[in-house]
Amino acid sequence: MAELAAETPLPADHAVLAQLGELRRLAIVPAFNEEASVGRVIDEIRAFDPGFEIAVIDDGSTDRTAGMAADRGAYVIRLPFNLGIGGAVQTGYRFAFEHGYDVAVQVDGDGQHDPAELPKILAPVLTGEADLVVGSRFAARGGDAYRSSAVRRVGIRLFASVVSAVVRQRVTDTTSGFRAVNRKGIALFAADYPHDYPEVEATVMCVKHKLRLKEVPVAMRERSGGRSSITAARSAYYMVKVLLAIFVGLFRRYAVPPEEEHR
């Protein structure tokens, strides 16, 4: 922890932890066949802050993902079949909404998100500066440390410019699933969350609903296990589908987030 504080002078870990105080906080961990990494993800979240409750959304895994998570005392929500990342993450937000959590973070079960970076995405939510905070691999200027295929990089850049134009705010990494939201964000995502490849649309949706978005630079790791759900073959489908969704979304009147007592 001391190391991290040295790397990132502000916000210091302990300051963020102090602000978390009595807030009820949930880590949503979507996992599809991640038995190799999900246990470590849970341990690392606890190592950052034992006060975090952890909900692992097992998206129809055929391996021991659910068992590994249950052994570590996380809440395990097992979907009866694979819904895809959007349906899985929304299940987590519904859980957070119905159980009255104040703050939720999304941490992928594949280990590419480093829970030691949680303070960076939590800080703007806790200070009330933003309703949704996205951890970006690219926000740091010049720092393109994250390695990925050329096709993916082109796609990521294209989405970044489209989304930046739509939300009238600079956005560099729209596909990042490393996010933190407050109660407003939880309520919105519990009520309405995009399917298939949801991150880009969720970002746009948030801004359309007048939630404040903030992007902060974070370091991400190489995947520690499992396979990426986005193969080269699916990239074209991904791009067309998401661009269509954003375009149609511009003409859509969004559902109002439900009242707190509404389920």
Added chain:
Amino acid sequence: MTPLPVSIGAAVASFLLLLVVFELIRSRRLRERYALLWVLTGCVLLALSLWRGGLNTIASWFGVTSYPPAIIGAVGALFILAVLLHYSTVISRLSDQNTILAQRLALLEQQLREGR
């Protein structure tokens, strides 16, 4: 003018379509709600086959003078497109409902396990 065998053939085919749809509804294998578009398709095609003068008139509106029955094919294709589009919306709705059910089931199961 439409050759008589073409009119008879088209009429028989349309009538068979209506008969099959009727039988599917009768044996409860097809809900009325999803059969309506098919019934409409069958009726329109049947009307176009039997009403030979009308088919000629309609064909002439579109400048089809050499072979009026082409209109039957075109109208049939349009109706099939409508049916397919309708089914796409039905599938989308079903898959949305399916997602919600799966999520609810998973959340309830989790609650049940915790409560034990």
